Amino acid sequence: xxxxxxxxxxxxxxxxxxxxxxxxxxxxxxxxxxxxxxxxxxxxxxxxxxxxxxxxxxxxxxxxxxxxxxxxxxxxxxxxxxxxxxxxxxxxxxxxxxxxxxxxxxxxxxxxxxxxxxxxxxxxxxxxxxxxxxxxxxxxxxxxxxxxxxxxxxxxxxxxxxxxxxxxxxxxxxxxxxxxxxxxxxxxxxxxxxxxxxxxxxxxxxxxxxxxxxxxxxxxxxxxxxxxxxxxxxxxxxxxxxxxxxxxxxxxxxxxxxxxxxxxxxxxxxxxxxxxxxxxxxxxxxxxxxxxxxxxxxxxxxxxxxxxxxxxxxxxxxxxxxxxxxxxxxxxxxxxxxxxxxxxxxxxxxxxxxxxxxxxxxxxxxxxxxxxxxxxxxxxxxxxxxxxxxxxxxxxxxxxxxxxxxxxxxxxxxxxxxxxxxxxxxxxxxxxxxxxxxxxxxxxxxxxx
Numbered sequence: 001x002x003x004x005x006x007x008x009x010x011x012x013x014x015x016x017x018x019x020x021x022x023x024x025x026x027x028x029x030x031x032x033x034x035x036x037x038x039x040x041x042x043x044x045x046x047x048x049x050x051x052x053x054x055x056x057x058x059x060x061x062x063x064x065x066x067x068x069x070x071x072x073x074x075x076x077x078x079x080x081x082x083x084x085x086x087x088x089x090x091x092x093x094x095x096x097x098x099x100x101x102x103x104x105x106x107x108x109x110x111x112x113x114x115x116x117x118x119x120x121x122x123x124x125x126x127x128x129x130x131x132x133x134x135x136x137x138x139x140x141x142x143x144x145x146x147x148x149x150x151x152x153x154x155x156x157x158x159x160x161x162x163x164x165x166x167x168x169x170x171x172x173x174x175x176x177x178x179x180x181x182x183x184x185x186x187x188x189x190x191x192x193x194x195x196x197x198x199x200x201x202x203x204x205x206x207x208x209x210x211x212x213x214x215x216x217x218x219x220x221x222x223x224x225x226x227x228x229x230x231x232x233x234x235x236x237x238x239x240x241x242x243x244x245x246x247x248x249x250x251x252x253x254x255x256x257x258x259x260x261x262x263x264x265x266x267x268x269x270x271x272x273x274x275x276x277x278x279x280x281x282x283x284x285x286x287x288x289x290x291x292x293x294x295x296x297x298x299x300x301x302x303x304x305x306x307x308x309x310x311x312x313x314x315x316x317x318x319x320x321x322x323x324x325x326x327x328x329x330x331x332x333x334x335x336x337x338x339x340x341x342x343x344x345x346x347x348x349x350x351x352x353x354x355x356x357x358x359x360x361x362x363x364x365x366x367x368x369x370x371x372x373x374x375x376x377x378x379x380x381x382x383x384x385x386x387x388x389x390x391x392x393x394x395x396x397x398x399x400x401x402x403x404x405x406x407x408x409x410x411x412x413x414x415x416x417x418x419x420x421x422x423x424x425x426x427x428x429x430x431x432x433x434x435x436x437x438x439x440x441x442x443x444x445x446x447x448x449x
Contacts, residue, residue, distance in 0.1 A: 020435070020436070020439055024435060024439060027439075027442060030195075030435075030439075033438075034194070034195065036189075036193050037195060037196070040190050040201075041201070041202075044088070044202060044205055045205070047081070047088040047182070048078065048084060048088045049086060050086050050088070051084055051086050052086065052087060052089075052171075052172045053168065054155055054156050054168050054172065055155060056153070056154050056155065056156055059152065059153055059154045060085060063149070063152050063154060064083055075210065078091035078093075081179075081206070082145075087179035087182075088182075088183060089145070089176055090141055090177075090179065090180045091206060092180065092183050092184055092187060092199050092202050092203060093141075094138035094141055094180050095131075095134045095180065095183075095187075097134075098131075098133040098137055099130055100285065102126060102133070104349055107352055107353055112129075131181075131184070134180065134181065135177060135181070138176060138177045138181070139173060139176075139177050141176075142172070143169075146169060147159060157169075184199070186198065187202045190202070195434050195435050196427070196434050196435075197431075200426075200430065203427070204424055204427040207420045207423060207424055208424065211420065234401075238398070238401065238418060238421060239425055241394070242398070242421065242425045242426070243425060243429065245279055245390070245391060246278075247429070248280070249277060249279060250276075250279070250383060250387050251274040251275070251277075252275040252367060252380070253273075253274055253275075253368055254274060254360065254365050254366070254367060255273075255365065255368055256363065256364050256365045275360075275380075277383060277384055278387075279387050279390050279394075280391035280394065280395065281347045281350060281351065281384070281391065282342070282347045282350070282391065282395070284419070284423045284426060285342070286339045286340075286342035286343040286392075286395055287398070287399050287419045289338070289339075289342045290338035290339045290342060290399060291335070294331065294335055294338070297320055297324055329403075332399075332403045336400050337396075339395050340393065340395075340396045343388060343392035343395055343396075344388055344392055347388050347391070348384070348385075351380075351384050356377075356380055357372070357380060360372065361373055367379060367380075398418045398422050401418040
């Protein structure tokens with residue numbers, strides 16, 4: 001009776017979202033999945049506060065308060081793991097980098113292409129290769145961070161694998177690698193036993209955990225009520241457009257011819273459906289690419305820039321640090337262009353790997369008015385290029401909105417809020433969609449109308 005009432009969605013008088021959450025907690029297996037996800041996030045937050053040894057905390061806090069763009073960027077996505085220089089300082093970014101590398105190399109390397117066509121066993125093999133590549137990426141990323149921090153004197157021992165401090169360096173780097181692989185394992189457990197994509201939820205948890213501190217540092221500590229109201233209003237409008245562009249799609253009509261055996265004879269029947277092509281197929285990957293590329297040169301240039309020196313190398317480093325600083329208009333122009341370029345690049349790479357035209361032909365499907373095979377592939381390529389313009393420009397605008405927010409509100413600290421908002425909304429929509437699917441399987445009404 002209760003399931004029937006929930007399925008109608010009209011007898012309780014509660015909003016659909018609240019009723020759906022109540023129904024989810026009333027279902028034992030869904031309740032267990034949700035609690036499992038929450039438990040994994042709690043463990044993740046605990047790991048973000050387990051520090052590595054040999055760090056001068058006062059010097060390290062002073063380095064963060066100096067406003068280094070690279071540190072603030074990665075700390076936001078590790079939920080304070082980098083700010084605390086914990087074993088989770090790298091987050092899951094080495095795994096994301098490894099996944100992106102594998103996705104790009106799959107259509108290039110014949111061995112990976114063959115694995116991708118082997119079905120579930122091939123995907124498991126590719127996933128295993130991704131894990132193997134994650135380890136050296138995490139190792140070198142962790143060591144690179146130690147070298148970067150050592151220039152600011154935040155360690156109580158030398159950094160290097162030769163001479164004094166080699167054992168301490170190895171211990172810290174291995175701790176970084178172990179923390180990353182532990183988070184990846186936890187993310188996969190969330191995917192398997194919880195709800196939603198585990199890796200995305202880990203990133204989501206890190207951003208949510210870091211947002212209160214970012215907001216307090218940005219403007220709650222200041223007397224700027226007008227900026228607060230304006231920024232909140234802009235945030236609500238941005239959330240609306242993020243939802244619109246994330247859900248926007250071009251539906252390509254597809255017809256299937258199928259054979260039905262009836263009365264001892266074979267009949268051909270036609271079925272119609274559609275092929276959804278998303279306007280924003282790349283998600284938040286282009287923004288992560290663009291910001292990562294932009295903050296690295298300026299951060300490294302700051303270590304070599306010396307305004308009082310007449311050395312050409314110092315002057316060049318000073319010019320790079322000034323031009324690519326987050327207060328420069330050129331920084332945001334380049335960010336916009338990089339996001340647009342990466343959106344097209346990543347979308348086309350992923351789209352080619354899906355081999356939609358070939359799969360349609362194998363299953364007897366075709367686009368009305370388009371010949372199967374290569375002509376269908378050309379048609380789909382033209383469509384995806386046209387609609388990707390909308391997604392690319394939207395992502396570019398999302399990337400540069402903090403610059404205009406800062407100018408309009410006088411708050412310069414929230415330089416990554418729109419990117420964080422995009423990731424949080426995207427992950428929340430995906431998780432809600434999967435939760436709704438679980439509810440509909442059990443005859444409960446979902447909340448995504």
